[in-house]
Amino acid sequence: MKLKNIVLGFFATMPLWMPICTVVGIAYYAHKQKVYLQTRLNEISQKMVVELATQQQLKIGITHFPKQFSVRLSCLHQLGFNGQYEPNTDLMTIDSCIIRNDNETRRVVSHELGHLYVDALNETIGFGNWPNFSNKNFAQQQAIQLVSEGIGEYFERSTHPREDNFKDADWPKKVDEFSILRVRYVGGFHLVKPIIDSHKKAGIEYLITNPPQEKDLLDLPAYQRRALEQLEAKK
Numbered sequence: 737m738k739l740k741n742i743v744l745g746f747f748a749t750m751p752l753w754m755p756i757c758t759v760v761g762i763a764y765y766a767h768k769q770k771v772y773l774q775t776r777l778n779e780i781s782q783k784m785v786v787e788l789a790t791q792q793q794l795k796i797g798i799t800h801f802p803k804q805f806s807v808r809l810s811c812l813h814q815l816g817f818n819g820q821y822e823p824n825t826d827l828m829t830i831d832s833c834i835i836r837n838d839n840e841t842r843r844v845v846s847h848e849l850g851h852l853y854v855d856a857l858n859e860t861i862g863f864g865n866w867p868n869f870s871n872k873n874f875a876q877q878q879a880i881q882l883v884s885e886g887i888g889e890y891f892e893r894s895t896h897p898r899e900d901n902f903k904d905a906d907w908p909k910k911v912d913e914f915s916i917l918r919v920r921y922v923g924g925f926h927l928v929k930p931i932i933d934s935h936k937k938a939g940i941e942y943l944i945t946n947p948p949q950e951k952d953l954l955d956l957p958a959y960q961r962r963a964l965e966q967l968e969a970k971k
């Protein structure tokens with residue numbers, strides 16, 4: 737058989753084998769996921785969290801608070817989000833419909849531990865759950881999300897290192913654009929990194945109690961400089 741005929745046959749029979757391959761692929765994926773969940777479900781909330789929290793304490797230079805919280809594996813049905821922490825219920829959810837292996841789970845748990853830390857810190861200083869969006873306008877909500885996910889990324893990258901590849905020139909020129917996920921997560925990390933690097937817990941406390949205001953969103957390098965100056969002066 738000539739090569740040309742083989743290639744033609746390949747394409748001509750595509751409608752036949754393509755659906756079969758897709759069904760087999762999906763079944764295999766579902767099986768792998770089921771096996772992963774069955775074997776990991778009971779271990780995930782204990783050993784992994786303790787290990788990651790210990791690593792973060794050493795890398796970041798903070799101490800996690802003795803806070804009660806729960807972890808569950810569940811399908812979040814939220815495209816693009818593989819974990820979630822709810823400050824009102826202290827519940828951490830790891831998306832079982834996306835995650836299939838330990839390394840991915842560790843990365844997500846590490847990120848969510850950042851959200852747990854700030855919630856506990858805010859409660860400790862007497863201000864209740866964090867983040868809290870009540871009585872906040874759209875710009876203030878965007879700023880709080882930016883700080884929140886920036887801190888989540890900082891905790892995540894303390895155990896799963898990644899470079900800061902966001903530049904000051906990448907900051908949006910309009911408040912609306914702060915809802916873009918790259919800005920919120922990668923930009924958030926770029927914003928909080930020098931503040932937490934230098935001031936650890938005090939830096940995190942500054943960020944959650946003095947998040948950027950609407951005018952700051954349009955000049956975040958100035959907000960960052962001001963935060964560093966004020967923290968330096970308090971030392």
Ligand SMILES: [Zn+2]
Pocket residue numbers: 847851884885888
């Ligand atoms: Zn997050």
